Structures are given as C-alpha cells and as structure tokens.
Amino acid sequence: MRYLPLTQPDRDAMLSVIGASSIDDLFVDVPEEARLSGPIAGLPNHASELAVERHMTKLARQNTVAGEVPFFLGCGAYRHHVPASVDHLIQRGEFLTAYTPYQPEIAQGTLQMLFEFQTQVARLLGTDVANASMYDGSTACWEAIGMARRITRRGKAILSSGLHPHYVSVAKTMAKYTGDQLETSTPTFTADTDIETLIGRIDADTSCVVVQYPDILGRVADLTPLADACHANKALLIAVVTEPVALGALRSPGEMDADIVVGEGQSIGVGLQFGGPYVGLFGCKEKYVRQMPGRLCGETVDANGKRGFVLTLSTREQHIRREKATSNICTNSGLCALAFSIHMTLLGEAGLRGLAEINHQSACAAADRLAKVPGVTVINDSFFNEFTIDLGREARPIARTLADRGILAGVSLGRLYPGEETLSQGLVVAVTETTTPEDVEAFATALEEVLA
Structure with a gap:
C-alpha cells in the first residue's frame, strides 16, 4: 500500500506558496526530450513478482557482460x-545500513573508516588534506571550480581540452546558475597535450585551470610548469584524475604543486555498475581546507585520553545556514568510500x-x-x-x-x-x-x- 499523507488541497496550498500552477512546473528545467510522456515502453502496468523477474532477466541477457x-x-x-573480501566486508550490517552520521561522535566506526579513507586519498593525490568523499569525479570537478572562485574571487575557469567531456558538461550545467565563465576546447588528435596553450591563456581574471592527468586520450604531462604559471597569476591549478591506479606509477599532482586534486575513485574497490554509484575524491592544500566542500573527519582523544574520531568540518548546507555553506552537495558516497578504503588497505x-x-x-x-x-x-x-x-x-x-x-x-x-x-x-x-x-x-x- 502506498503511503501518501498529503491531500490534493495540501499540494495545492504548497504550490500556491511557491508560485507554481502545477507540479509539472517544478520540472521545467529538465529538457523536454528527457521527460517521459507516458509509461516506459515494454513494461506492463501490472505484473506478478515472478513475471517481473522473468522479464527483467530476459532484458538482462541482452547485455554483454564485461567479464565474459x-x-x-x-x-x-x-x-x-x-577482491571478494571487499564485497563481503561492505555487506556487514554495521556498514551496509550506515548513512550520514547526524550524531557523528556516536558513529565511531564510520568516522574511523572515513578518517582512514581521507588519509589514503591524501597520500594518493599528494595533497595535505582530503575530505570524506564526494558523489563522483565529475561533481568533485565542479566543486573544485566553485572552490577556486571562492578563494580567488574570480569567475573565469580555463578547462583543458584533455578534460573528459562529461566532466565539462557537468561544469557547464552548474555554471549556468553561478555565473562562472568556462573556457573550453576540444583536444587535438596528436601526441601533444595542451599545457603550453593553457599557460598562454592564463590572465588576471583566471580563477583556475583544470587539467586531467592522464588526459582523455591517455596522454601524460608534467604539470609543474602549469602550476608555476597559475601561481604567478594568483590562480589555482586543479588536477583531475579519472584513473587512480595510475598514481601507483606516476608522480601525484600534489607533488607537482597542484592546489586542488579531484578525481573518480571507482577503479579501486568499486565495480563498473553500469556507471554508478561511484565515489568522488577531493584533496587540497591545507591552507584552503575551510573552503573545501563536503565533510572532514578528524582524530582526537576523549576525556579519558583514549583515541577517538570527530566530525571536524562540515560546511555543507544541511549543517549550517545555507548562505554560509561551501556547497549543497548533501552527502558522501559512504559505502563506495568504504569499498575503496578496504581495497586500498588490502593492496598497501x-x-x-x-x-x-x-x-x-x-x-x-x-x-x-x-x-x-x-x-x-x-x-x-x-x-x-x-x-x-x-x-x-x-x-x-x-x-x-x-x-x-x-x-x-x-x-x-x-x-x-x-x-x-x-x-x-x-x-x-x-x-x-x-x-x-x-x-x-x-x-x-x-x-x-x-x-x-
């Protein structure tokens, strides 16, 4: 039985307060071609559980399985x-059902796991500090651009032509509502990266330069000259890593003086899963920590001198006045972050x-x-x-x-x-x-x- 506590007069009253004539008005920002105009083709309105299982199994057999x-x-x-142990451990009840700790100090196990995750991510990215994860790499990328705007008080971000086009698309979507100016281009079909071009485009209005490492074509470049050029113009360098395993062999962006390093953590502990859920990585220099979105767990001692963990920073809109929040990203990818941390621990x-x-x-x-x-x-x-x-x-x-x-x-x-x-x-x-x-x-x- 569906639980629908609101009556039509209740809904009408709420719509009247916000100035909408119907519920459909709340979805006008969704492109019309992306909205359903009727039931999903091929799915019946009503079916038994057994019939649904058979139907979905038949549909699933049309997929090509990655491992086969x-x-x-x-x-x-x-x-x-x-490793099989990753899936086994994340399905333990205390992890599988854990969500955002709204009374954080009670959830010591969750806080300790996130603290260990932050430590691993910071060492991997080469940054002073890392947060308790983001939704995925693309949203972490945009949050870094927004963070750079707050730090530099400038509104122009230069995006490398080698940045994943999906990440560029997410940034463009968000920039429509913040007024940020994004300079973008498509990659050249050569072995050369666009580092020199990016250096030449930095000016006094630039908040940050965003570069992928390795880039969308797999090319690897030394980011040090770009970091130097950014800092000479009081801009920030944001490095994006979509394949974290690469940092087991390559110099980390933090070692090359990147100010903010973000990325997608899916490669470690998380399966392909048809595109998600994944886990966003976010690290930065310590001096920028109070502008970092999301949450940060810290280590301390209690009144008896015993080791404990606390929620050190949480500058998100659910915890403080919305106009003071650094972000409206509402949660971290807790279970995927745990999978990442377990796999990383097993690897060493x-x-x-x-x-x-x-x-x-x-x-x-x-x-x-x-x-x-x-x-x-x-x-x-x-x-x-x-x-x-x-x-x-x-x-x-x-x-x-x-x-x-x-x-x-x-x-x-x-x-x-x-x-x-x-x-x-x-x-x-x-x-x-x-x-x-x-x-x-x-x-x-x-x-x-x-x-x-």
Missing part, C-alpha cells in the same frame, strides 16, 4: 579486479605500485600489438594504461562491428565528441590487469579483419 568478453573500455570507468603501497606496473606493462604490450595492425597508428608518446589509436576511418561503426563479434574494443572519440570530424577516427583503448594476452590477440586479429 575481451574488454577494452575506459574513459573514466575501468574494469579492475576487486607495494601492492598498488605492483598493480600499476602490471597495468602499464599490459598496456604497452597491447599498444605494440595493435600498432602492427595495418592502418592503425598509436598516437601517444606517453600513457599509463590507456592510449588512443587512429583507425584511419570512422571508429564508431568499427567499434559496433567488433561489439557484435563479442569484443568491446574501446571508446570511440566520435561518441565523446559528436560532430568533430578530426577526432572521429580515434578509439581510446584501456588495458588493465584483467586483460589477458589472449584478449589482446583476439582484438588485434578481429581489427585486422574488419579493416582489411
């Missing part, structure tokens, strides 16, 4: 091996470095093999576990053909940048520890046949 085929998809969501520093080495070696082997396919060119001079190949013709139909053959070959740039002909021949290929030599050979052989 050669898998080379990446671009911000990566297939890594997650040596394990993470070893995992990163396996990823890089496997990617190098795959790049060498694919480069031998007639008509294929690897554009990268540097990469971690993700690189871009030029197929010499439009990549999207080739990727679809390979998918029909049971090979998920990569992400076509034409899908990420529709209408950009110069990028349409590009295919971004990701290789992790789950990729076998047999997978690479199957991919290369099928690609040879399709391109012949």
Whole structure:
C-alpha cells in the first residue's frame, strides 16, 4: 500500500506558496526530450513478482557482460579486479545500513573508516588534506571550480581540452546558475597535450585551470610548469584524475604543486555498475581546507585520553545556514568510500605500485600489438594504461562491428565528441590487469579483419 499523507488541497496550498500552477512546473528545467510522456515502453502496468523477474532477466541477457568478453573500455570507468573480501566486508550490517552520521561522535566506526579513507586519498593525490568523499569525479570537478572562485574571487575557469567531456558538461550545467565563465576546447588528435596553450591563456581574471592527468586520450604531462604559471597569476591549478591506479606509477599532482586534486575513485574497490554509484575524491592544500566542500573527519582523544574520531568540518548546507555553506552537495558516497578504503588497505603501497606496473606493462604490450595492425597508428608518446589509436576511418561503426563479434574494443572519440570530424577516427583503448594476452590477440586479429 502506498503511503501518501498529503491531500490534493495540501499540494495545492504548497504550490500556491511557491508560485507554481502545477507540479509539472517544478520540472521545467529538465529538457523536454528527457521527460517521459507516458509509461516506459515494454513494461506492463501490472505484473506478478515472478513475471517481473522473468522479464527483467530476459532484458538482462541482452547485455554483454564485461567479464565474459575481451574488454577494452575506459574513459573514466575501468574494469579492475576487486577482491571478494571487499564485497563481503561492505555487506556487514554495521556498514551496509550506515548513512550520514547526524550524531557523528556516536558513529565511531564510520568516522574511523572515513578518517582512514581521507588519509589514503591524501597520500594518493599528494595533497595535505582530503575530505570524506564526494558523489563522483565529475561533481568533485565542479566543486573544485566553485572552490577556486571562492578563494580567488574570480569567475573565469580555463578547462583543458584533455578534460573528459562529461566532466565539462557537468561544469557547464552548474555554471549556468553561478555565473562562472568556462573556457573550453576540444583536444587535438596528436601526441601533444595542451599545457603550453593553457599557460598562454592564463590572465588576471583566471580563477583556475583544470587539467586531467592522464588526459582523455591517455596522454601524460608534467604539470609543474602549469602550476608555476597559475601561481604567478594568483590562480589555482586543479588536477583531475579519472584513473587512480595510475598514481601507483606516476608522480601525484600534489607533488607537482597542484592546489586542488579531484578525481573518480571507482577503479579501486568499486565495480563498473553500469556507471554508478561511484565515489568522488577531493584533496587540497591545507591552507584552503575551510573552503573545501563536503565533510572532514578528524582524530582526537576523549576525556579519558583514549583515541577517538570527530566530525571536524562540515560546511555543507544541511549543517549550517545555507548562505554560509561551501556547497549543497548533501552527502558522501559512504559505502563506495568504504569499498575503496578496504581495497586500498588490502593492496598497501607495494601492492598498488605492483598493480600499476602490471597495468602499464599490459598496456604497452597491447599498444605494440595493435600498432602492427595495418592502418592503425598509436598516437601517444606517453600513457599509463590507456592510449588512443587512429583507425584511419570512422571508429564508431568499427567499434559496433567488433561489439557484435563479442569484443568491446574501446571508446570511440566520435561518441565523446559528436560532430568533430578530426577526432572521429580515434578509439581510446584501456588495458588493465584483467586483460589477458589472449584478449589482446583476439582484438588485434578481429581489427585486422574488419579493416582489411
């Protein structure tokens, strides 16, 4: 039985107060093409539980399962091996049902876990401090831009052409309501990053420069010159990491003097899950900590001198006056943060470095093999576990053909940048520890046949 406590007069009264004629007025900001005009096609209005299970199972069988085929998809969501112990531990009752601790000091277990998570993230990103997580990488990226505006009191952010276009899209959506000016561009289909171009665009109105590391095409660059240029103009450098395993092999952005480092933590402990839920990472220099969104857990001692944990900072709109809040991000991705922390603990520093080495070696082997396919060119001079190949013709139909053959070959740039002909021949290929030599050979052989 549905519980609907409000009567129609109740709803009419509330709509009258806010000046809306109907509930539909509350959804005018949602594009019309994204709204349902009727029931979802293919789903009956009423069915028994057994019938629903059968129907959903039938639909699920249309999916290609990542673990059952050669898998080379990446671009911000990566297939890594997650130990079974991670799933076992996060399903313990005290973790699975835990939510935001509104009486935080009572929830010592949750606070300790988040404190350990923050420590791991800060060390990984190379920052002084990290918060208790964000929703995902894209929202963390936008929150960093907003944070830079508060710190610098400037409203222009320069976004690297190598920043994931989905992250750019989220930033544009939010900037419509804050008045921030975002300077964006599309990447060049070459081995060169746009670091020098970004340096030349910084001026006295720039609040921050946002750069992805490695970038959307897998390219790796030294961020130190860019950080120096930002600081010379009193702007901030924001680094975005979509593949945290890379930091087991590469210098962290914090080591290169990035002011704010954000990213997506999905690669560690969290499965692909059809795109979410994921876990956003957020770290910064200590001097900016009071402008950091979200929450920060700290370590202390109680009246008896025993170790304890507290909610140190919580400058979000649920806890203080809304006009004083740094963000209206309402919660952290607690369960995914726990999964991240458990996996990271199981790996340890040596394990993470070893995992990163396996990823890089496997990617190098795959790049060498694919480069031998007639008509294929690897554009990268540097990469971690993700690189871009030029197929010499439009990549999207080739990727679809390979998918029909049971090979998920990569992400076509034409899908990420529709209408950009110069990028349409590009295919971004990701290789992790789950990729076998047999997978690479199957991919290369099928690609040879399709391109012949």
